[in-house]
Amino acid sequence: MREDIEKYRRMSGVKSDSFQDLEATPHWEAYETGVQHYDADEYLQAVARLEESLSEALSALEECRALCEGPQEDEDEEEKMQPGLYEAIAGTHYIQVLKCRQQCVLEIATKPGRISATEDFIPSHLDLLQFAYSQVGNQTLAAECAASYLLFYPTDEPMLEKMKQYRTELGEDVASIEHYVQRSLMEKKLIYYAVEHLGETFNDPDLWTPDELIPENLREKHSLLMPLCACFSAGALPFEGIAVTMDSQQMNGSQRVVFDRVLTESECKDLLRLTKAAGEAGDGYRARRSPHTPHERFEGLTVLKAVQLAQNGDVEWRDAKLLLQASEKSRKIIESYFTPGKKLHFSFTHLVCRRAVDGEQEGRMDLSHPVHADNCLLDPEGQECWKEPPAYVYRDYSAILYLNDDFQGGGLFFTEMDTVTVTAEVHPKCGRLVAFSSGKENPHGVWAVRRGRRCAIALWYTHSAEHAEQVKERVWWPCHWFSLCRPSLEASSLFLPCPGHEWRAVPGKTGIPVTVRYSKPCPGG
Secondary structure (H helix, E strand, O other): OHHHHHHHHHOOOOOHHHOOOOOOOHHHHHHHHHHHHHHOOOHHHHHHHHHHHHHHHHHHHHHHHHHOOOOOOOOOHHHHOOOOHHHHHHHHHHHHHHHHHHHHHHHHHOOOOOOOOOOOHHHHHHHHHHHHHHHOOOHHHHHHHHHHHHHHOOOOHHHHHHHHHOHHHOOOOOHHHHHHHHHHHHHHHHHHHHHHHOOOOOOOOOOOOOHHHOOHHHHHHHHOOOOOOOOOOOOOOOOOOOEEEEOOOOOOOOOEEEEEOOOOHHHHHHHHHHHHHHOEEOOOOOOOOOOOOOOEEEEEEEHHHHHHHHHOOOOOHHHHHHHHHHHHHHHHHHHHHHOOOOOOEEEEEEEEEEEEOOOOOOOOOOOOEEEEOOOOEEEOOOOEEEOOOOOOOOOOEEEEEEOOOOOEEOOEEEEOOOOOOEEEEEOOOOOOEEEEEOOOOOOEEEOOEEEOEEEEEEEEEEOOHHHOOOOOOOOOOOOOHHHHHOOOOOHHHHOOOOOOOOOOOOOOOOOOOOOOOOOOOOOOO
């Protein structure tokens, strides 16, 4: 339906006021208009609409909170059985009211028609307003917005640096924002006490909640939801000879990195041989030969398929093994660099080649892969990325391990949320691994492959053990798997050690189990 509406919008003679959104709310209408002005560098109009949006959002928040005063539905039968008057009053009613109030921020941050809320909806207003006010020369109000933003994130280094610049005309934080933050923190303190001592449950809707407010046994869960920071300290790499060619700062973004020498020329040739021997058109893309563009043909190979082919004697065992080794080596590199000490699980691995179709390249204007984010639905017009199905919302990191460079085009590029402003480019070559976080901070696409065949291993990872190996094509083998299917082969000579894994059976035929525009603050964070 949304696509149909967009088609109507593009028709000649159709005006924007021909459409009336019956679900629209005042703060969302003002916010989206303000963001449009902001993106067009029309900062005077932007501040007016963003201020209106912030005011309307806070009013809507108060209305939502007032509705929480009424009767509350018990979350489960166990809460109905709480013994004693104190538990009945504190646990069953008052805590439920507080939890309801805390969820109101999600209510106002959810755009009508969507099912997921915009992260940091209130703080993002202040971030945008700070920049917009500074652009129109109103340093006092810019400082006021910066001071208000720091109420949410008091250690945010970029904003603290800006506050130093505003020091001569320092504004105070907005009273309504200060009241909102202090009241929310007090409610959280009471709720977390109930979680710790009365057996309550609570999903904190805010990313800015201070760690010291959260009971120690709940901090790890909350930290998984914290926004990714570009200023992390990278961990040591587990393999010698690998070079960090570009980091986040050099790539003008957050949580991005390029490694070189992950594979040797010989290993790249072996994997390319595997793609020629076994790559099937559309494999891994639900049999679609051209899933992204009719000007290219896609050929892919999953790990499970590689094992089945090796088992049938269609490809060499060493090549199937190398595919697994390369993906596992990449996982260890990315885990040690981005999340040292925190396990990354495979979500999906795909050896894929994109081949330019002869005679179909003249006048071509499309991309090999349109700009997107890997764990949310990118909305360039609204400057947001919605974490909801059909996106793979559980994916945390993405990577591409390149195998060749003897083709034209096919480079990876990153953009701002508008999907147009390019912030960085990565040119493929054998053994080059580009890795990045999968969220809205890293919209990316692939330039058209205009000649030749571009091959790479695409990898996705998740921190969530419950979502690990969700895609059926991804498979791990026990150390003795090969010796079971081919008794003459020694597992030790064929496979890496596998400590710390719980192995399970695998179904198979045997039955064995660039010039860069400097980025300004992005709407929605």
